[in-house]
Amino acid sequence: MTIRFAVLGAGRIGQVHARAISSVPGAELVAIAESFEKAADAAREAFGCEIRDLDTIAGSDDIDAVVICTPTDTHADLIEKFVKAGKKVFCEKPVDLDVDRVKAALATVEAENGTLMVGFNRRFDPDFMALKAALDSGKVGEVEMISITSRDPGAPPAAYIKVSGGIFRDMTIHDFDVARWLLGEEVETVYAAASVLTDPEIGTLGDYDSATVVLRTKSGKQCTISNSRRATYGYDQRIEVLGSKGLVQARNMHEANIETANEGGYTSPPLLNFFMTRYTAAYANEIAAFCAAIREGTATPTTGEDGLKALELAEAALRSAQTGTVVTL
Numbered sequence: 001m002t003i004r005f006a007v008l009g010a011g012r013i014g015q016v017h018a019r020a021i022s023s024v025p026g027a028e029l030v031a032i033a034e035s036f037e038k039a040a041d042a043a044r045e046a047f048g049c050e051i052r053d054l055d056t057i058a059g060s061d062d063i064d065a066v067v068i069c070t071p072t073d074t075h076a077d078l079i080e081k082f083v084k085a086g087k088k089v090f091c092e093k094p095v096d097l098d099v100d101r102v103k104a105a106l107a108t109v110e111a112e113n114g115t116l117m118v119g120f121n122r123r124f125d126p127d128f129m130a131l132k133a134a135l136d137s138g139k140v141g142e143v144e145m146i147s148i149t150s151r152d153p154g155a156p157p158a159a160y161i162k163v164s165g166g167i168f169r170d171m172t173i174h175d176f177d178v179a180r181w182l183l184g185e186e187v188e189t190v191y192a193a194a195s196v197l198t199d200p201e202i203g204t205l206g207d208y209d210s211a212t213v214v215l216r217t218k219s220g221k222q223c224t225i226s227n228s229r230r231a232t233y234g235y236d237q238r239i240e241v242l243g244s245k246g247l248v249q250a251r252n253m254h255e256a257n258i259e260t261a262n263e264g265g266y267t268s269p270p271l272l273n274f275f276m277t278r279y280t281a282a283y284a285n286e287i288a289a290f291c292a293a294i295r296e297g298t299a300t301p302t303t304g305e306d307g308l309k310a311l312e313l314a315e316a317a318l319r320s321a322q323t324g325t326v327v328t329l
């Protein structure tokens with residue numbers, strides 16, 4: 001059974017998802033909703049699909065599922081609208097910026113017996129999946145300490161930052177989800193330090209651009225997250241897990257994974273520059289997993305509850321950064 005999709009919002013991530021859908025067997029891109037005319041024309045041209053407005057998509061019999069890629073402040077309303085319209089919903093992170101609003105949206109999904117998958121693409125990255133499989137196989141024993149490095153090559157535009165909810169809800173939220181996934185236990189305490197080091201404009205918008213977070217579970221497992229909105233050398237995405245019997249790590253992906261040595265020293269090609277290229281396989285895998293869950297009638301591998309838990313960690317981190325104290329969940 002082919003799952004017929006509409007993508008809502010054809011900005012940075014909407015185009016990535018439209019491409020991912022087009023690449024997944026058993027998935028078909030039928031329509032895109034995009035309110036900015038120039039972007040809508042470009043999407044029609046790039047993907048050869050129809051442009052429809054949100055109400056038309058909600059009422060379209062030839063669409064089974066929607067992928068919400070509009071700005072964050074629209075997500076909760078759109079989840080409710082499309083679940084009520086009987087569509088399977090995949091929503092980009094975060095579900096909303098407010099924990100109570102997320103809970104209300106999840107209650108609507110439950111009341112409608114709907115399907116909601118939240119876009120935590122890193123769980124579907126082949127290298128991170130292999131790292132998780134190595135942990136689950138027991139090769140490195142019990143997980144004890146995790147280091148996640150997640151640095152963007154550059155900050156998004158001011159207009160995006162204004163509605164993003166800030167670095168913890170917008171960016172670190174991916175790392176909170178990866179931390180929960182790899183720790184295998186819920187986090188009990190959060191400590192965060194955050195500053196503006198790369199661009200004063202980010203500070204004037206009330207946000208931070210550089211953050212360090214320390215998470216600790218009840219049994220004492222720890223995870224450190226290092227975030228920056230500026231990495232001059234590309235998209236820096238690494239994970240290292242120390243276990244009781246060893247260590248497993250996922251390194252950065254380069255344009256080609258080669259290393260050249262000569263009298264000038266060792267050099268490698270540049271890193272893949274940002275999420276659009278670094279996580280191409282992950283975005284396709286997550287759409288494939290969403291389709292499989294729809295076809296088989298099983299739970300989606302990432303859920304609204306995962307979205308809620310990650311947001312709770314983001315709120316705790318923000319409180320910790322603002323007060324300088326450790327926050328207990």
Ligand SMILES: NC(=O)c1ccc[n+]([C@@H]2O[C@H](COP(=O)([O-])OP(=O)(O)OC[C@H]3O[C@@H](n4cnc5c(N)ncnc54)[C@H](O)[C@@H]3O)[C@@H](O)[C@H]2O)c1
Nearest residue numbers: 009010011012013014033034035036069070071072092093
């Ligand atoms: N998982 C990831 O890796 C990832 C990466 C980037 C962004 N995101 C998330 O995706 C969301 C969008 O981010 P982005 O960077 O693509 O933003 P963006 O601003 O580039 O794109 C949003 C698009 O939605 C359109 N839009 C706004 N309201 C609309 C409406 N009512 N109907 C139709 N179209 C509408 C805008 O015109 C714009 O083209 C954010 O919530 C962000 O957190 C996730």
